[in-house]
Amino acid sequence: MAIGTPIYTPKLPYLFAMALALGTLFLDQKYDYFAPLKDVKIYISAETKNLTSRLFVGSINFFDGFKSSQELASEIDILKENIDLLLTENNLIRQNIDSKNISFDGKLSKIIEFDTHQYFCCSNHRLIVSTDSNYIQGYVINDNGLIGQIYKQIGRYAEVILLSDKRHNIPIMHNQETFFCIGKGMGKPNKIQCEIDNNLVNKNLIGALMQTSGFGGIFDRGIDVGYVVDTELKSDLLVITIELIASPLVTDKVYILTKNDF
């Protein structure tokens, strides 16, 4: 018996299609040629999620219309209590953000989409937030502190590139302004790295607080970024690994800020 059973598999169409796919891959990798297509996907995905949540809330409100006045009165009491709790929470958030050296005048926004699969496994650390205007020069914080900056505006949504994204760079400095460097995303959750001349530093840096230097034109100066957790000597360069203070996973509420103009 023959091991291989004859089957008709046309070689040429496969080869042609594979060559086409490789060409497409090259164009996308090298020139980001299909960015508009990806933007459309992001927009459709965000719109769908937004619409679904609105429909869900709308249906709940519809059924709420049939409640008795007694039920409504008790619900009003619960809502009042919730408002008080939210006010307290809001004050706590402001105090927390103030302690990270961020002058708080942010525009509240909500995370519409966050691909946690990419966040944990891969180098692209992005999320989509809803916006009401153009914040292309804005940066993004949450209750814990600085998480990223606005990368792209797509209609009513903005793509946020997180500090840990492989393509993200942020000018940072030691909190005592002893040295400055460019913090580069490592593509790993909550970690960035920067390189400095080893001769500039002559003490143990582990645990040192790193802040934004404000030299990139996006972030205000002096915002807490993270703490040094590891250092490695590579010839004359000292590679510093920084653990970021703020995780994007803690909440879906974020604030968009723009650099203060003088």
Next chain:
Amino acid sequence: MTFKEFLIIFSMIIFGSILDDFVSSKIGNFYLHTNFAYLVFSYWVYACPEKIGVLFSIIFGLTIDLISGSSIGFHVFMYLLFAYIIHIYAFTFRLFSYLQLAVFFGGTATFVTAINYLIEHTANYSYANIFIALVFHIIIWIPFYKFIRFARQLSMNG
């Protein structure tokens, strides 16, 4: 392929992709990289080689490229490559044991994942992760195969 069959296969591949996202978000810290979307696709090529050819490989690959946020063309190429290989050996595979099939399909799923990391996420590439993914894909393949075959019989005959 009828429209109904297309919808069934398409929705199963989307389900596989959602499962990948779900698993990653739940146990992402352990760095387990699953590729259920590919396992579903390869199952269908294996089960019905006459139904999935060049065109459908491109459509499914492009869908996964868009959903997963990877570079456009990557999954298209990989799906075409393995659709072609599975096509050539479609009936030879019938002589294989479950273990051999699990090694082949689990291995190719891991290969796709590994190449994806090499091209797009070099910083996150790790032999340990790839090995864990290989073992996981081989172990999961038999129950996964049984489940999809059951779903296929149910949907196609129902």
